[in-house]
Amino acid sequence: MEAALRQTRAEVLLDAIAHNLRIVRAAANGRKVLAVVKADAYGHGIVPVAKRLQAEGVDGFGVALAEEGLELREAGIDRTILVLNGINGGAHRDIIAAGLTPVLYDPSEAGAFEAVAVGRPIDVHLKVDTGMGRLGVPLAELTDFLRDLRRFPSIRIAGLMTHLSTADADPVYVAEQLAGFKRAEGLVRRFGHEPSVLHAANSAAVFRHPETHFDWVRPGISLYGYPGSDSIDAPLRPAMRWRTEVLRVRTLQPGESAGYGRSFRATREMRLATIPLGYGDGLLRSASNRGHVLIRGVRCPIVGNIAMDLTTIDVSSVPEVAVGDETLLLGEQGGAVLDARDLAAAAGTIPYEVLTNVSRRVPRVYVNR
């Protein structure tokens, strides 16, 4: 298909991403920036986003999966790529051949990399769990882990990392995690390793916790326009403009309902616009009867249950609304703005989920704006 036939698309504003990188860099005070582009660059499209970030001089990339890293290499990305999830299936040889940097926290993964090392050292970043309780070597097991690692002489700990669980909310816990991270560093060095980079900071920590910046910072959500916490005020620009067009306009009489389950009924004569977009496009159904869209620069409420392909909007306050009018789920229109925080609040979730949920059916269109 040559051109997208749908009126629905997500415009990805590459200049906004470049701007956000500059803001992050300034906040990180000269630290290297490893841009987190997992999950298709939080829904924005991993390859075009990474290419622009590389052109802007970003220092490296973080992905969750080996597949994501290999896709970046195939697309010509030549910076450091760190595979954050650390479980690599059978791809150890491919990972090394492609020059990806694995994150390590599991001795069996160390063995699998050792097996493909063919005499060359393999640089890994060791992840320690200082309180996220998810991945990483727990501090209490680090000594045993390091002892065990002696069986794999090709494995070189080039970096040491941890992940903060409350950088957006609880500075006391951040301090506890940091203290643990420093203990881990001491132990790793006592075992003779010389990690040249340490890193811990996600977006919220970039803005709020300079003491966590170390050598690299690992921002994700801030590059896409959100600081990682509603209480952080940073001049970031949301990078996704999600638009469709009004498909149909109709009048509802008092007592008539809209959508499955009749969750919305008109109490007076109303004008409803139907838009050709629903949860099949990633509009979270939990925003039914709660979220808003922008039409003609006015915030108009979503009414009735969001369906797979269609959603109904109360446009009674904008009588001139007509078929074909641009409708924004995210973005700026006529001076009004809706961003992923608005949709997240309506749907009872976080901007991360709003963005990564925008489905494959929504074409991404890249613009230099």
Ligand SMILES: Cc1ncc(COP(=O)(O)O)c(C=O)c1O
């Ligand atoms: C290990 C790791 N580092 C950094 C990030 C980036 O976090 P944020 O998007 O909050 O900046 C993530 C994302 O969840 C992550 O898993």
